[in-house]
Amino acid sequence: MKYFNNPEAFLKLVVSMQDGFAATLTIFALTLVFSIPLGMVIALLRMSKSRIISTPIAAYILIMRGTPLMLQLFAVYFAIPMFFGVNLDRMTATILAFSLNYAAYFAEIFRGGIMSIPVGQYEASHVLGLTPVQTFFHIVLPQVVKRVLLPVSNEVITLVKDTSLANIIAVSELFRAAKNEASRTASVEPLFVAGLFYLLMNGVVTVFFSRLTSRFAYYKD
């Protein structure tokens, strides 16, 4: 043991991994910022009555959920420059691939949530004179949020760990930093330290969602 029995060395190791941790946090945060709204849009398009819209969206969801995220990362990083002639930096490619992938998962969660809202809520809204847009934002969406908190928290926790996939296109995120440190010092301990970081992040995520769940506990449905 080099680190776990030596507080000073441990601290040094942690500090040396801080840039990687920052990169991981960036991937995590930006992926959520983009994939949650995009997921809602995809969910609504998926539910469109028009087959011309819903069928391609269904195919998109199948591909995103049906192929490895690692492959999608490669595809975005290598294929986009090839076909479109624009060079994406590694971080941008990662966030793009993650957002597109997670949006598909979120879309299906949101779709399930939206479909679980009783038709009576729409009918009451219509009879009262609310427009479809008002009905969606004031009546449906707030109730959907409460209903999807649990599956969304699952995805968010998975995302924390999936960020480590970015190391395969050489993004200097936490896991890559740990790996480098591990080979440099011929010790597996840095990998476990990385594990602690992921665990810590997910501890925060868990607390956040349980707070949110209690905030929505003011009504039962």
Add this chain to the structure above:
Amino acid sequence: MLQAINVAKSFGTEDVLRGVSLRVSRGEVVAIIGRSGSGKSTLLRCLNHLEEIDSGSIVIDGEVMAENDASGRARYRKDAELRAICQKMGLVFQDYNLFPHYSVLKNLVMPQTAVLHRSRQEAEAKARALLEKVGLADKADEYPCNLSGGQCQRVAIARALAMDPEILCFDEPTSALDPQLTQEVLSVIRQLADEQRTMIVVTHEMNFARDVADRVIYMEGGLIVEDGPAQKVLGSERSAAVRAFVGESGY
């Protein structure tokens, strides 16, 4: 006040309304009775634009909601006009359909501010007055999940009234309630009848229909079979069809 002529509506191959004509005058209380599946809810839903009719016409307070075009198919008014016409109608559902994420007060306030663009203060004053009227002034800050069925239904009635409908429709407002809660809801409807509100009430409560309604309509197989003063339709000279139906429902 309301005039429906020759309204037909089918779901797939099933003709649910087969030419229903109905006229309701201002201040009139009309009860609709009939067997399950006779089309009572469908009629009410058509009048409230929850379903679109295939043919016939619906005129509310002098405004045409839908009427036949040259080919004999019902054509509806444009969106904004239709919305304005539908605003004259109110509907209370069997299972209340309150908004669970809003407090009782907000259930009444939000539609007023969002649809009628009333100020918060105005909407809230109106909401509180209506809650008082249905005997739930002290429940303004409760959430629907904490209310009994009868209380929920009274909130739903207050919510419908907050939009100032010309005609208020009820689709079996007490079917989900036990007898005692039924009475508290019926007494609210009775009070509205005393205030000369125009109402159409689909109900299985024969006593209520006889006592409160000015007119009783009996539907069967998507048609109005009987339409007349309550005393006549439900009284001692009632028709064989009504007699058979009422017999089954144990009145």
